[in-house]
Amino acid sequence: MLSLQEISDRLEIQDLMVRYSHAVDTRQWDLLDEVFTPDAHIDYSAMGGSTGDLAATKEFLATMLPNFLAFQHLISNSSISVDGDTATGRTLCHNPMLVADAQGKQSLMLCGLWYLDTFVRIDGQWRIQRREEEKGYMFVAPSA
Template sequence: MTLTLQEISDRMEINDILTAYSTAVDAGRFDALRAVFTADARIDYSATGGIAGDLDEIISWLGEVLPAFSAYCHFLGNVDISLNGDAATSRTLCLNPMQTPDRSTFLLAIYYDDEWVRTVDGWRITSRTLVTKLHKEL
């Protein structure tokens, strides 16, 4: 597959935004997600017992739920991106070991299915659906 310079740039920017999402969540800087998603984004974490909602609802929910875990960390890989002009879709594998305060640890293996739009500020996620693959005690 031969890519144009614009396609290479678009893919790199999308990968950077995916990393920014993980970095913001893992650091507990949930307001930084405003630079990842469009203001009207719809986000659905219900596959793992979370909520589906708009960006403000998700930021609030993450701030309530994630502090209950003593450790967690997103590892992203296998990013499959399809570009279509100023729109794109992607599926990203995420492995997320999570530890509870009693030191119980489990591995969350999921996909993020995202819809993207190019904005004046660059690529942003306009829709995210979490898809469950595996939930296993370690």
């Protein structure tokens, strides 16, 4: 049976994951400062992205995401294990991304991945200290 504290911790971590998705999908990069620790290590390389600290990740996202007309991060199936002020998690992400070629022909890229996270509680707030992506699939649906 879960304690009230563990239930609270899990809900707070799930909310943190939603805030990450919201920050990225609305292109509000500075909101990521409230999601990650200042010394976070973020590895998006499994899906062809960057690896580095928070500043490098924000720069990567700000440079790369304008190439897409639309995108969403849909997260679910979080498996979270809490141990005091640290936690680990594995969360499914479905990330559809709309892209256009030089002639304006649109294609839909479907990305499926897992976020492998290490969380830490700092001053009563959960933050992501380490994030690594695990690739599930990447598929570009041809346009008509």
